[in-house]
Amino acid sequence: MIWRIDVFSKKNKENIELKSQIEDLGFKDFSLSTKKIYFIDSELSSAQIDKVAREVLIDPITESYSLQQGIFNKQPLSKEMMVIYHPGVFDSVAASLEKAVYDLSLTVNDIRTGTLYEFSGLDQGQIQYLGPKIIYNPVIERVADYNKLKDLKNLSQLEASSYSFNLKVIDVLGADAKKLDQISKEGCLALNTLEMEKIKEYFRKLKRNPTDCELETLAVLWSEHCGHKTFSGLIDYEERSGESTKKEKINNLLKSTIMKATKEINSPQCVSVFEDNSGIVKFDQDENICFKVETHNHPSSLEPYGGASTGIGGVIRDVLGTGSGFRPFASIDAFCFSNWHISDKDLPEGLLHPRRIIKGVVSGVRDYGNRMGIPTVAGSVLFDHRFLGNPLVYCGTLGIGSCDKSFKKVNKGDLIVVCGAKTGKDGIHGATFSSQELDQEAMGLRSAVQIGNPIEEKKVSDALLQAQEKDLFTAITDCGAGGLSSAVTELAKGYGAKVYLDRVPLKYKGLSYTDIWISESQERMVFFTQSNKIKELEDIFSREEVEMAVIGEVADSNNLVLFYQDNRVADLDMDFIFSSLQISKKATWVNKTEEKEQLQEKKNYNDDLIAILSSVNIAPKDWILHQYDHEVQGGSVLKAIDSSSLGINDAAVLRPKLSSKKAVVVGCGINPFYSDLDPYYMAALAIDEALRNVISMGGSLENTFILDNFSWGSPDDPQILGGLVRAAKACYDYSLYFGTPFISGKDSFYNEYNSGTEKITIPGTLLISAVSILEDWRLAVGSSFKKDDNLIYLVGLTKPELGQSEYLRMQGVEKGLVPKVEPNAKDVFINLSKAINKSIVASCHDLSEGGISAAIAEMCVGSGLGASLFLGEVPVSESIDDYQVLFAESPSRFLVEVEKDKKEEFQQQFKGVPCGLVGCTAEEKKLTIYNKKSSKIADISLQLIKERLLKPFAEFRWKPKK
Amino acid sequence: MATPKVLIFRTAGTNCDKETEFAFSRAGAQVELGHINLIKKNKDFSSYQIICIPGGFSYGDDLGAGKIFSLEIILWLKDKLKKFVEGGGLILGICNGFQVLVKAGILPDLDFSQTVSLVENDSRRFEDRWVRLKINSGNESLANKIWLKGLPGLIHLPVAHAEGKFFCDLEILDKIKKNNQVALSYSNNSGKDVGYPDNPNGSLDNIAGIVDETGRVFGLMPHPERFIFIHQHPDWQGRELAAHGLSFFQNSLDYFK
The missing domain is CATH 3.90.650.10 (PurM-like C-terminal domain)
Known part of the structure; x- marks a missing residue:
């Protein structure tokens, strides 16, 4: 049975921030109040549910509640709008409530939350207009539909149906170039014709077709996001200056410029550069520090709050996954936005208003960083109209770790452990998604965007750092783009691995073996350990309430073999996985001639000076x-x-x-x-x-x-x-x-x-x-x-x-x-x-x-x-x-x-x-x-x-x- | 007496535990961090003199700041904590720890029934900024007997929270004031018309911290553990400063001398 509890402020407090955003759009003389809604699917009695509401859900000094059965017990009023998450979107409040209910020794089947908005002074059309524009984000949320939900008996009906195994084999051997392109496009693989041909050639030698899982693995590891195709590719470069033209063939731009400088400087203080999840340098005799900066531009343009929070969450995991574990001690961020003084009607179709992007990004970084207890200490913000469709969100984190744990040690027979959040359908195709330009179609790719759960990551971090102090693992990395597929494969590079995908803890039913392998669910880490350490690890992880599961082992076969319920679903040669095709691109630069400006001198520059100071930059x-929270951890100088x-x-x-x-x-x-x-x-x-x-x-x-x-x-x-x-x-x-x-x-x-x-x-x-x-x-x-x-x-x-x-x-x-x-x-x-x-x-x-x-x-x-x-x-x-x-x-x-x-x-x-x-x-x-x-x-x-x-x-x- | 022992509670989302541990150690205490999941299993409090609940976002503050943690404390530790305070022990709750003490009904009365609250800031957002605090230093002040001894009338400390607005019925407020339970109030240089941002959250009567009727249980929104070195102050360069946050910890240890 589904119980619904509405929690509201005793004094009918207005949501001033939301109200002012609506007023910005020209609406006047209205009021709005919000209620937090909890749906509890449980066999508990009404007295027990009442106890949950009273003892857990409300602040008795300021809040009150009402209780009813069913998601709706009547048709909602036209001035109301109830917003809920799409199925599969992580709901951290629901997870916390489940924990509290469990503490009370009560059991529930499932919990969801929503928000009820009650307006007065606005009509239904206006409310429907405001909904997706300001009140909720259709990428992750929707309005609860009375007709669909009124008879719902249990919350699990909202989720996808269960999954039954069915090995998918893709016919590439019989495909011509056109068909190969079609396979790539339909599968969201972002692989070009040459790459598809290379894959075809590999499987021709094996005399079999690839499984979907094998194709996905290659798509991830060869993606621009993971493989850095442009920087490591061949570039035919031409530089024109007036009449003269200079030509140059560049083989691997990264190695021939940025990494080359580092090599030539050859600083004795560099410990590990361009190798690990972050760069490591010496700090003092005992410890090193590491630093990594990431971008999360594409997700932030679709769902600013979720995009920015998973951006900072991801770079924090990069630090946790450096060497054999570093402790994050500070973060920075830099944003490029469009100026927000733009009217709604001048905004191209499908784009979020810059004001919403700015506020969303800032609160995303704020809520994640603050909850992690890592101070975000510095940064930069710039404005230009060209960031309208594509804001830039850079998040960086610094960590500190002991000198003798600055490298990963991998051995045959090591156990592969995944820890942290359970795996869901979140962010499938994130790696290949960020390797494509955004168009309106991509804006609808909602599964590529997710929201983070900082408390899960904080728990993971607490557990890992304790395990690290006790030397309970020898290599670690984070699950970022590509999820397990890139984490396991990259960590086991040079060895090979066997992974049993059905051993990965799942958030809900309905995931195929490929979903599990490439899901980009947040707050997960992968580490390698030995069997005699499992007991001690389990003690720490269970105390900290963090999930961990042994999902496979390191091999020395130089093969990546994946199983699902005793079925082999992938078997790839590691060398082939890491042999992404070097792509060729053309580059041209035409030197511009500079021209000096000449402005009239002024007698007084007060006004100019004042104008400069009022610049948004x-x-x-x-x-x-x-x-x-730029002062947490107490280190601020x-x-x-x-x-x-x-x-x-x-x-x-x-x-x-x-x-x-x-x-x-x-x-x-x-x-x-x-x-x-x-x-x-x-x-x-x-x-x-x-x-x-x-x-x-x-x-x-x-x-x-x-x-x-x-x-x-x-x-x-x-x-x-x-x-x-x-x-x-x-x-x-x-x-x-x-x-x-x-x-x-x-x-x-x-x-x-x-x-x-x-x-x-x-x-x-x-x-x-x-x-x-x-x-x-x-x-x-x-x-x-x-x-x-x-x-x-x-x-x-x-x-x-x-x-x-x-x-x-x-x-x-x-x-x-x-x-x-x-x-x-x-x-x-x-x-x-x-x-x-x-x-x-x-x-x-x-x-x-x-x-x-x-x-x-x-x-x-x-x-x-x-x-x-x-x-x-x-x-x-x-x-x-x-x-x-x-x-x-x-x-x-x-x-x-x-x-x-x-x-x-x-x-x-x-x-x-x-x-x-x-x-x-x-x-x-x-x-x-x-x-x-x-x-x-x-x-x-x-x-x-x-x-x-x-x-x-x-x-x-x-x-x-x- | 031997070096006082401090037990710092932590749980999912606690994030000021390390610097609080450092502050107590620097003041000279022997400190231990304990996860609530271990503490609930028959942990004996009798060998500790001080219990501290530090800052953070316990369980993400998902159901209100400190709510779930306070529920667990009531469920598992109610009698033990009562006995601990009655036996002369001190309890300190900083920021999220203060929210926990209030929601568990340990403050202001140690009767495990909530009568005051710390609610969302008027600004509806998290703010980290330094504030001026007036120390309630009168002879009758309960906090002044232990925690705030020797501090000047006005000190600086940082606050960093989204839910720190002290709120209660006027009747309760009167009682707290009459009992001299107000320890710290947000202030400004003149002490008059204290508004935002000097009062960073809209707290009733500018209240920033209170003690129980014994003075031994102390909760506050500002972070004393973030002012144990002068460099933590935003304007330390070229100035003579004392790191007043450290005094809170030293005073709590001196109480057992």
């Missing part, structure tokens, strides 16, 4: 950071944004272990706008920015390590791929130049949206993340001024480089020279690190979007101190105009605050390096700027600066009603 994202003063730091500093003085600085660099001029300089500048951010807070080049994350359009377009080659070349050049090796990276392609009439491609975007290790947390330096009457220096060279700068884009000027990293830039970094190490720097801020103007304004606001700035003292390459000095975005520059008695020492340190004494701090709360001729060209109160910085995101900060 510059204004602080405090409203995001404050929703993240300098926060990316200080809550009370709005002090903005370049990065975050924290201590991964409280027993050590050592700290890490984590920051990132991203600016896709320069891609429009040349992705080469875009990449160089992203590296420079990431390094600026960690160096300005106390890092040093020799202790800094970087990661690359490319988000690009379709690599099948030669122009787009040409841009990627340019960017990768810059990664090689500047990683090597600065001596900062890449330790890990990831790519995401096909970031395009096709609405049928319009194709939107994102600008090539590279996120560079950097981590630097500090000997002592006391050496960390923040970006806000410290004291009045201190000196302000600008180090690094300023040039008239304003191409794609915030200043010119604001005015719609397309001309302008792209900023370039100077041949001597390194000297600035090195001397700054030395100065910080000698404690002669009071505060330091890098110059990025908005140039000097934005940087000095931020340093003032954070401290409540004013400053005077003299543009005539800024070290410049040539004679340049006032606006250029103020707003140029030349890289490798910093503003440094120095106490007067340390003047000599500081100047000595920067001898021979561009360095100018450009101003001083002041008690008076205003920023005054003088030009070369010493006339005052800007004079703004800190109050106004703060107001302007807070303005663009006002609607995202909560304010109490007066």
